[in-house]
Amino acid sequence: MTSVDTTTRHARVEGAEPRRGTAPWQWLSLAAICVLSGVLYCWGIGGSWGNSYYSAAVKSMSQSFENFFFGSFDPAGVVTVDKPPMALWLQVLSVKVFGFSQFAVLFPQVLAGVAAVFLLHRTVRRWAGEHAALLAALVMALTPITVVINRDNNPDTLLVLLVVAAAYAMTRASESRTATGWLALAAFLVGCGFLTKMLQAWMVLPAFVAAYLVGSRAGWGRRLLDLGVAAVVVLVSSFWWVAATALWPSPKPYIGGSTDGSAWDLVFGYNGFGRIFGGDRNPGRNAGTDGGFQPPSGGPGGGGGGFAGSSGVLRLFNDQLAGQISWLLPLCALVLVAMLVFGVRHWRGGRPLDRGQAAGWVLWGGWLVVIGLMFSFARGIMHPYYTTMLAPAVGAVAGAGVVRFWRWYREPRGKAWLLLPVGVAITVAWAMAVVARELSWHAWAGYAAVGLGVLALVVLLIGRRGKAALARTGLVLGLAAALAVPTAWSALGAVSGQSRMGGANPMAGPEMSIRQGNVMQFPGAVPPNGQGQDGAQQPQDSAERGSAEEGPVLFMDGRGGESLTEEERKMLDHVRANAGDLEVPLAVEGGSMAASSYIINSDLRVVGMGGFSSSDEAPSVAQLAEWKRSGQLGYVQLGGISGSGGMRRHDDLGDRDGLGDRDGLGGGDAQPGGDGSQPPAGAQPPGGMSGRGGQVSQERDEWVKQNCTLVNPASWGGAADTSLQLYSCK
Structure with a gap:
């Protein structure tokens, strides 16, 4: 063991910290982050029904067991919602306790959101230590799209909680020589995620499998056996409800969104591969030629209107998605590249692999890369709020990366110390670039980030050879600069409430990006009067308005369910x-x-x-x-x-x-x-x-x-x- 370098030894010491107990300041810091997230998620939720489609279903489901089990949209049990009902089950239970109200429908989302922040901290702490865990929890709590979706009753909030809980179980499995039980628990939780939002829950599985193969100290035979058990568990826990709906005697509710009334069709059709490959039942940004749907064009990465813009490598940075999730993606990219280089040099130097550390990077880095690519290139319907599933991985990678960069910054030799100031610089630069797209909307946040960022860089450069206290001040200033704009957008999203964003497609940020993320357009005709949103005259030149085949613009206003005329x-x-x-x-x-x-x-x-x-x-x-x-x-x-x-x-x-x-x-x-x-x-x-x-x-x-x-x-x-x-x- 004497050949293990000091960095690895330090990581092990820090990673072992949870087993020695937790200092009071650590518990207080975690509690403060959880309270902060709870306030952001809970503020004013009693004034909206969120997504009225699901709120109506919750009321209907509370009226009979069959309605509850199937997830019936209407009280007569004629047709279900177009998702499995697990997320709605929790909302029904809340309604049974508090009565049917806006608060009762949305309150389970607040609890699930705070629980996900807490569990992310406990998971990252086992891998990268207390400081990385606190940063990860804070980043997730302040991610704008996570704030707005946790104030809504779409199923994504519960899905994120379940996959983060599964990641905790996977982390425990990588630490244990008898990992079967932890793997089975992780698989069960992913199966519950499937009963929340179907195949989207399975998107974490490649990262989970790779992390276990890298992190486990068991023999290959045992590893494969454990993964086989986990595969059985994930299949059973995913499909038992689907099978039950098929075996249920008629008459029974029709499964909404399917072509034949069965949940099987929904899994593999509209809510399955159709989301990835598009088609006439899942028209995305590029589906105009085969799906009959073409949102307006424009925006970075070829994106434009149409919920999440066009598919492609830059989709997460376009006008619709950049302000929702992309704030720390440049930093995460820098971290992953740096750790890959570090890992290759470590391996070529003949030093032993720290499996726990490697498994953590594979799990969270793999989560971020795989799901990021899936969202970027999906040709079916893609909404901005799906990206909340990236928030745990962004938090984990950014938190662990900043801790590692700080460690390298404090080393007396080498050039790796530059990574910390470079990370601060690119994060602040990207934040200002996003803010600059709509300077009329709270541009002060961007200017504050730039001011803090410049001050942080100066202090970090001076503190490199100076006192440790000065260097720590530079680190704190850098973190404040990196989180300034997403914090402002999250707070503004919480204060503005769901009525402005629309519970069916919640988004954070300025009206421009919200409008672009809530626009769709049918081909076939240009509006005769040439008017678009708010009756404003639209350009008729095809280069400005798009193809002459584009039809009327349709804008989601989010008033659903508030009242009857x-x-x-x-x-x-x-x-x-x-x-x-x-x-x-x-x-x-x-x-x-x-x-x-x-x-x-x-x-x-x-x-x-x-x-x-x-x-x-x-x-x-x-x-x-x-x-x-x-x-x-x-x-x-x-x-x-x-x-x-x-x-x-x-x-x-x-x-x-x-x-x-x-x-x-x-x-x-x-x-x-x-x-x-x-x-x-x-x-x-x-x-x-x-x-x-x-x-x-x-x-x-x-x-x-x-x-x-x-x-x-x-x-x-x-x-x-x-x-x-x-x-x-x-």
Whole structure:
């Protein structure tokens, strides 16, 4: 062991620190970080329903066990949400304790977010020591996209907690000679992640397997046996719910988002490989030629509008994503390159491998690289908030890297000391570059980062040969400079609240980036009046506006579920008075965008026909006919400008709400909704449908018009020119 260098010995001593107990200052520092994250995640959450699609489902799921188990969107149990229900199960339990309210729906997200920060600290501490762990926890707590998604009820918050917990188990497995139990626990937690957001949870598996193979001290036979056990556990824990839904006797809820009503189709289709490779049911930025969807162009890396911009190596640095997650990515790249060079030189020098240290770098570096590449090149629907899954790896790599750079900075010989000031410089430079894209929005944060960064570099250069206290001051200033802008964006995201960002697609940052991340565009026609967002005149030159084939711009406004219009309330009162006891008193065409507000703001059994986007065959025309024959169907609403819509259409029709959003890779596409408007001829909206839900929706509309009677709006208090069409099917 005498051949092990001082750096490795120091890392081992620091890595062994948790086994000797924790100093009071360390516990206080961790507690402060957890309290800070809790405040950011919890501030004002009682004023929003978050993603109304999921909030409506939580209310429906709380009404019966079958609804709870399947994740039913509507109280009648007709169709489920388009994800597995594990994240919603926790929200239902909260509702059972606190009652159905905005706070009760969102509070589990706060707890899960804080727990993830705490677990990341405990995981990194075992590998890289206390200082690295505190930095990792702080970075994750202050990541802007993590702050805004943890204030929302999309499933990503629970997914991150589960995979961080799995990383803790993997770290323990790498330390142990009898690792089977820890590996099985890690596999089980990844399986729970699968039941939260399907295949996105499996994206950590390559890094986990590689880390175990590098870190384990067991023989190869034992390693392969352990991985075999873990593979069985991850398959069983991932697919038991999928199998249960298939074996459940009919009648049962239709699995939303699938083409045949089964969870198997959802796993491997829309929510699976379609997210990676795109296609007509998963149109991403580059899908204009085969998927019928083309967001506006422009922005770094070829990106432009369309949620996350175009796929490519620079996607994480474009206008939509840079301010969400990229702040420390240049630093992380520098750290990984430096550690790779260090590792090669270490190996070529014939020195023994510290498996624990190597496994940690493989785990967190592999996590960052693999998932970063997947998000960068995914051709399907990609939302900015997916990138919160990178936050734990960014925190771990940056935290451990800064500690290592500090150690090299304090060494008297060599040039590795330059890495610390270089890391500060490139981090601050990139932060200012992002801020400069919209200087009218809190540019003071960028200027503060630059000021602190310059001061940090001066002090670090002077303190290189000076007193240790001066050098430490330079380090603190450098950390403050690196975190200044993401901290400001996180705080502003928490204070601004979800109503500005939209619970369906939460984003941090200036209005410019939020708008670009909430825009989609259908091909087929240019708006006749040439107007775009907020009615502003748009350039007609193709180089500025894009192809002449581009269609109306659709902007997600995030008002979903907040309230019902006065006219909708009058209509609902009429239905309640005349069909309240029927099995299906009201069915609403337009899917969740049209039905969410009714479900959230009333106790009537409302069915959102067609699932999220109205394209699911649930209910079918045959089911509608059976409901009518058996006297179970009261009324059907067609048309309308629903208050639950999450999108506005900017064209010659004016601003109309009729589009919403659901979460992606598990969720997040926008669809035409309940205002009765149609996209341009030949357009193919996301979800593989045309018009308002495609042929399935059109067939339901035709059946209703042929078999039910249009109710005079005057009889329920509607205006003569109302767009709400209420049909009596009694």
